[in-house]
Amino acid sequence: MRSPLSRAFALMVPLLPIAATADSSDAQHYGQYYCVVEHVAGIKQAGGQMTSGEVSLRESDMKFFIKVGPVVRDDLRRKICIDTLDYYREYFEIISLDERRPELGKAVDDRRWVGLNCFTSEEITVTYPSAPARERNWVYKGYGASPEHFGAETGSWFNFYREYDFEMGFYYDFGPVLEYGHCTKIEPPK
Numbered sequence: 254m255r256s257p258l259s260r261a262f263a264l265m266v267p268l269l270p271i272a273a274t275a276d277s278s279d280a281q282h283y284g285q286y287y288c289v290v291e292h293v294a295g296i297k298q299a300g301g302q303m304t305s306g307e308v309s310l311r312e313s314d315m316k317f318f319i320k321v322g323p324v325v326r327d328d329l330r331r332k333i334c335i336d337t338l339d340y341y342r343e344y345f346e347i348i349s350l351d352e353r354r355p356e357l358g359k360a361v362d363d364r365r366w367v368g369l370n371c372f373t374s375e376e377i378t379v380t381y382p383s384a385p386a387r388e389r390n391w392v393y394k395g396y397g398a399s400p401e402h403f404g405a406e407t408g409s410w411f412n413f414y415r416e417y418d419f420e421m422g423f424y425y426d427f428g429p430v431l432e433y434g435h436c437t438k439i440e441p442p443k
Contacts, residue, residue: 255385257418262351263426264274282321282323282324282413282415283322284320284321284322284438284439284441285318285319285320285322285438285439285441286318286319286320286321286417286436286437286439287316287318287369287436287437287439288316288317288318288319288419288434288435288436288437289315289316289434289436290310290315290316290432290433290434291315291433291434291435292306292307292354292432292434293308293309293310293430293431293432293433293441294306294307294308294430294431295303295425295428295429295430295431296427296428296430297426297427297428298426298427298428303427303428305428308425308426308430310425310430310432313381313383313384314381317379317380317381317382317420318379318380318382318415318439319377319378319379319380319411319413320377320378320380320437321375321376321377322376323375323376323379324373324375324376332360332361333360333361333362333370334367334371336360336361337361337362337364337370337371338367340361341364341367350374360406369394369403370439371373372396373394373395373396374395374396374397375395375396375402376392376393376394376395376402377392377395377399377402377411377413378390378391378392378393378396379391379392379393379411379421383425384428389397390411391423392404392405393409393410393411396429400412400413400414400415403424406424407421408422408424408429409422409423409424410422410423413436417435417436417437417438418433418434418435418436419432419433419434419435419436420433424430424443
């Protein structure tokens with residue numbers, strides 16, 4: 254007899270391709286934006302001491318572009334997601350029986366990345382035009398209806414509100430920093 258967890262995974266796996274290509278019902282905010290940072294606060298290091306308060310960023314970090322759109326997963330990513338869900342379904346069934354881990358044998362994501370890599374439906378790419386190429390783009394992924402989008406690192410996130418206000422959290426010069434600002438939608442030429 255299958256466990257409740259096994260049945261839940263069996264129901265989720267067929268929905269994965271649908272979730273991977275799902276359009277947000279509120280996709281009118283998809284597009285490109287020019288964003289300006291209005292306030293920055295956080296923890297900074299000065300003279301060997303950590304302090305909190307207003308933070309001054311480089312001028313080049315105060316303005317950036319974002320692109321908001323659906324997450325697009327290729328066939329390889331979908332296969333890895335399905336293999337990952339199968340692996341963890343088997344893993345949790347075996348663990349509940351006090352047996353050893355299942356054999357890996359396939360490409361499997363670490364369990365902390367399953368949500369971002371397999372179930373997010375929307376992404377925001379932040380581009381700093383004046384940054385070196387290796388530091389130019391940051392990607393944040395979200396689950397559609399929520400303004401919250403998460404980066405690959407802990408403490409890295411981007412909240413984008415329907416009024417085009419934003420909040421962004423990240424690490425800058427030894428401490429967490431929070432930015433507030435506003436974006437303006439860039440209409441493509443007609």
